[in-house]
Amino acid sequence: xxxxxxxxxxxxxxxxxxxxxxxxxxxxxxxxxxxxxxxxxxxxxxxxxxxxxxxxxxxxxxxxxxxxxxxxxxxxxxxxxxxxxxxxxxxxxxxxxxxxxxxxxxxxxxxxxxxxxxxxxxxxxxxxxxxxxxxxxxxxxxxxxxxxxxxxxxxxxxxxxxxxxxxxxxxxxxxxxxxxxxxxxxxxxxxxxxxxxxxxxxxxxxxx
Ligand code: ATP
Ligand code: MG
Numbered sequence: 001x002x003x004x005x006x007x008x009x010x011x012x013x014x015x016x017x018x019x020x021x022x023x024x025x026x027x028x029x030x031x032x033x034x035x036x037x038x039x040x041x042x043x044x045x046x047x048x049x050x051x052x053x054x055x056x057x058x059x060x061x062x063x064x065x066x067x068x069x070x071x072x073x074x075x076x077x078x079x080x081x082x083x084x085x086x087x088x089x090x091x092x093x094x095x096x097x098x099x100x101x102x103x104x105x106x107x108x109x110x111x112x113x114x115x116x117x118x119x120x121x122x123x124x125x126x127x128x129x130x131x132x133x134x135x136x137x138x139x140x141x142x143x144x145x146x147x148x149x150x151x152x153x154x155x156x157x158x159x160x161x162x163x164x165x166x167x168x169x170x171x172x173x174x175x176x177x178x179x180x181x182x183x184x185x186x187x188x189x190x191x192x193x194x195x196x197x198x199x200x201x202x203x204x205x206x207x208x
Contacts, residue, residue, distance in 0.1 A: 011108040014043035015135065017085070017097055019172065020065045022197060023072045024189045026115075026170040030140045033165040034113050035078055038138070042078050043113070044101065045069050048092040049085045060202055062086035071192040095127045098134040110135035115142040119160070120151050132159040143169040179203035 016031045023045075031043045047065045059065075066086055073079035084100040085092045094112070101110060112135040114122075119139040122128065131137075137160040139147075175185050180203050186194055197203065 011042070011105070012038060012040045012111060013101075013105065013108045014038070014040045014111045014113050014138075015046060015097065015101060016043055016113045017046045017048060017092075017094060019059060020045070020047045020069045021060045021172050022065070022175055022185075022189050022193050022202070023069050024170045024172060024175055024193075025187075026142070026168040028072060028190070029168055030113060030115065030165055031079065032076075034111065034138050034140065034163060037163055038111055040078070040111060042080055044080050044082045045073055046082045046085050046097055046101075049088055050091050064196075064200060064202060068193050068196050071196055072190045074192075095131055095134075098131065102134055111138050112136070113138045113140065115140050116145040116147050117142055119155075120145070120147055122155075132156065136161065138163055140165045141167070143167045176203045180206055 014031060014034055016027065018027060020027065027045075031045070034040065035043050047062060047069050049062060050059070063086075066081065066083065069081045073081060082101065084104075085097055088096060088100070098110060098112065112131075114137065116139055119137070122131075122137070139155075139160060139162045141162070141164045170188050175188055178185050178188075179197060182205055185197070189197075
């Protein structure tokens, strides 16, 4: 009998974690590039719960960040959104994200996607050894964030792959600041996200 090699291959799934406050085209291009590069069957976007890295600022409610992520990814048949982090109490740790996703899909191969800035933080994360057992890591280039030799040298090359993606100097911080100043965020974030921000009055103008 003929062997169906296509469906026998282990399913490969990208995991794109982020605060997504708001999601922007830098996130979407990174996910799309890594999807094509590794021939991923799916990329799951995972909005964080209470992000402990950002304790210094107010983060929009998880439900808004989740829905903006759904709106932004809806048209791509390979993109999905997971609630694992926003439905878990407490701050989000990547180890918990990966454990939960692995429990949901034990036979799938996970590829955790991060920008160069987030990858540089990886050694401050919990349980680095187990992280590398749960997933492959993919580091995407990001304008304004160069990885120093020390960080690059500490990365186990069999578990982390660096991918050069088209440079988009877009950040959520800048999108929020623009919205607050009444400047356009059109074309930095998907159209539906511009409309969602307006509809719900996110990032309101500071009245002086
Ligand atoms: P903030 O300014 O609020 O930190 P951000 O733009 O950095 O927002 P995050 O939600 O913090 O967005 O990022 C989620 C992930 O996407 C991180 O791994 C980050 O490095 C990556 N990322 C964000 N923007 C880009 C970009 N323009 N190019 C490549 N990777 C990006
Ligand atoms: Mg960031």
